[in-house]
Every structure is written in C-alpha cells, then in structure tokens.
Amino acid sequence: MAVSVGMKAGARLARPWLRLLSTRTLGTRAAPTHKPVLPFEAIPQCPGNRWLRLLQIWRDQGHENRHLDVHRLFQTLGPIFRGILGWVVRGWAPRQSPALSLGMRCAQVVFPLVMTLFELARNPAVQRALRQESLAAAASITEDPYKAISELPLLRAAIKETLRLYPIGVTLERVLHSDVVLQNYHVPAGTVVQFFLYSMGRSQAVFVRPERYNPQRWLDSRLRFSHLAFGFGVRQCLGRRLAELEMVLLLHHVLKSFQVETLQQEDVTMTFCFLLKPVSPPLLTFRPVASPSSL
Incomplete structure (x- = not known):
C-alpha cells in the first residue's frame, strides 16, 4: 500500500x-x-x-x-x-540517477554488440582473425579478465569500427573557451560547436574507404583521436571503460565458441529514437565451433 x-x-x-x-x-x-x-x-x-x-x-x-x-x-x-x-x-530525482545511468549504459552496449556481430557475420575473414586472436589470449584472459583490454587489440579495433559506422549518439557538443579559426572561419569564444559523428564516420576526408568494415584501420595510432563515440577529454562518457570491457569480454567468449552467420548482406536500416538503433535487428545464426584445429 x-x-x-x-x-x-x-x-x-x-x-x-x-x-x-x-x-x-x-x-x-x-x-x-x-x-x-x-x-x-x-x-x-x-x-x-x-x-x-x-x-x-x-x-x-x-x-x-x-x-x-x-x-x-x-x-x-x-x-x-x-x-x-x-x-x-x-x-x-537524484536518488533515481543510478537507474538512468544504468539504462544509458545498457543502450550503449547492446546496439554496438548487435551491429558488431552482424558485421562479423558479413565479413567472415575478419571474424576468423578475431577468433584466432581470442583463442591465443584465452588462457591469459581466463586468469585475469582485465587483460582482455591489452590482449585483444584487434577486437577493440572492431568495436571502434562498429561505433564509427553506427554511433549510439550522433553528435557531440563543446563550448569554445577561446576564439578558434576553423577552415578560414573565425569562431568566437562561447560558441557551441557540434561534431556530427555519423557524418564524420562515413566521410572520405577522414577515413579511407569509409563504406568498408575494416577494423585494421584502428591499429594505426594516427587515427586515435578520430574515435569519438564516447566523447573525449574530461567530459567523456563516465561509463566508457566499463562498457568497453563488457563488450570486449562478451565478444571474446562468443567468438571462441561460435561461428556467427547471417543471410542478410544488405545494410541494416538505422533510425534515430533519442539513440541511433536498427529499425529491426538483423537475424544471426550461431554455430558451435568444435575445436581450434577445425578452424
């Protein structure tokens, strides 16, 4: 009552x-x-x-x-x-803010996981490379799960590639503290500057062949600052490290045990409903992997 x-x-x-x-x-x-x-x-x-x-x-x-x-x-x-x-x-209310934070973190994890599995199903060569990396690092990660971040660089790159093509939030905003000249335009201090992540992630001026799903591109340290899906600086997403670790560990265990397949080769239609998400989730098939020797 x-x-x-x-x-x-x-x-x-x-x-x-x-x-x-x-x-x-x-x-x-x-x-x-x-x-x-x-x-x-x-x-x-x-x-x-x-x-x-x-x-x-x-x-x-x-x-x-x-x-x-x-x-x-x-x-x-x-x-x-x-x-x-x-x-x-x-x-x-302040007492309910943890629930809101949890809801936002769930959304940041679920949609990238679905789209990563879909892209790996469409790109079996990339999936095989990630599985080999996961199997090679399995013993070390079993001993210390936190080593997944350092032992699985290609898998982390695959997550970055997914967030490049399917960012959860489509824009970032920052307020300029000083005057800046951007492409011959003088932008005064106090101006709100927006970064359109979806457009930037698919721009040929920033990425070579942006339409291609290529995690290897992120192994180049020169692209480090092009990954802005979680924001940057002191105001980046507070749950970034936890979300990244969750995604890496889940994909690591899935790829060790299952071959992910899909019959859908066309791109997934995305829609913006406060967050960017697929209109309908892609259909995936998970087939057990017998042993490393069968790969």
Whole structure:
C-alpha cells in the first residue's frame, strides 16, 4: 500500500511530459491527452532550475511564449522517451540517477554488440582473425579478465569500427573557451560547436574507404583521436571503460565458441529514437565451433 501511494504521488509530481508515462506504469487508464501548460508566472520558482533561467532569458529577448514551444517539443518526443528510456525516467530525482545511468549504459552496449556481430557475420575473414586472436589470449584472459583490454587489440579495433559506422549518439557538443579559426572561419569564444559523428564516420576526408568494415584501420595510432563515440577529454562518457570491457569480454567468449552467420548482406536500416538503433535487428545464426584445429 505504501509503495502504491508513493508511486502515485511520484506520478503526480512528475513533469507534465512524464505524468502520462508514470500513470500508465501504474496500470491506470489515463487518456493520452496533452497536459495544460502553466503560464511562466505559475512555474515553481526554484533557484537551481536551469530551465527556468533559460526561459527568463528568452522572455528578456522578447520570446514570451517560448516555453510553450518547448513543452510541445517534449510532447512530440514523448513516444521516444517511452520507447527507449521511459522506464527509467521518473522526474530526474537524484536518488533515481543510478537507474538512468544504468539504462544509458545498457543502450550503449547492446546496439554496438548487435551491429558488431552482424558485421562479423558479413565479413567472415575478419571474424576468423578475431577468433584466432581470442583463442591465443584465452588462457591469459581466463586468469585475469582485465587483460582482455591489452590482449585483444584487434577486437577493440572492431568495436571502434562498429561505433564509427553506427554511433549510439550522433553528435557531440563543446563550448569554445577561446576564439578558434576553423577552415578560414573565425569562431568566437562561447560558441557551441557540434561534431556530427555519423557524418564524420562515413566521410572520405577522414577515413579511407569509409563504406568498408575494416577494423585494421584502428591499429594505426594516427587515427586515435578520430574515435569519438564516447566523447573525449574530461567530459567523456563516465561509463566508457566499463562498457568497453563488457563488450570486449562478451565478444571474446562468443567468438571462441561460435561461428556467427547471417543471410542478410544488405545494410541494416538505422533510425534515430533519442539513440541511433536498427529499425529491426538483423537475424544471426550461431554455430558451435568444435575445436581450434577445425578452424
């Protein structure tokens, strides 16, 4: 009873664009109607509310109804949140932030794993090379799983290659602390600069034959800074090392034991739903590998 009351209270206190999700989670029959938007003056005045500060700036610039546009945008994005991260979004309370972090980390691991296995199934020569590397390092990794990062450079390169073609997040943003000249354009300090990872990963100006799945390209140290799927610098993804270790270990054990195959040779159609993901997962077949001598 106490849990039910607490969940209902949380649903009522949630942001307008999350109330419908929370009440549906409780099993109620809430109609999918848009919630009314409070006028700016009625929004709770919280000193730490950054959105409130942004709305005030917009009002000072003459955009008094901009918060209505923002609310309509969140209503449009509602199905995306419900489909991808809705089950972990509950008003962004500090006590629930670990659940949100876990949900983001799961998404960062699952989709790259699926697409890596698909590309290895389409490229059997690459898969054989990775299997040989995994078998050679099996004893060392069994003794110390953390050695997978150093003992499997080609497998780590394959993950980078997957994230080049199928980045989870399509953009990165940084705010310039000083003036910069980019391709003869003067960009002043304070400007928000965006990196479009999907476009960069498929650009011939950055990668040779970008349409080809070629993990060996990442063994060249000159491309080290071209891998930006997890961000870079002090503000890179906090779960990067854990996500990389999870992917390396899982692929290591799968490749040791199974031959991955697919009948699908055409590219997988991707869609953007807050994260980049396949419209429908590729169909894969896992055939047991008898022994190293049979490879």
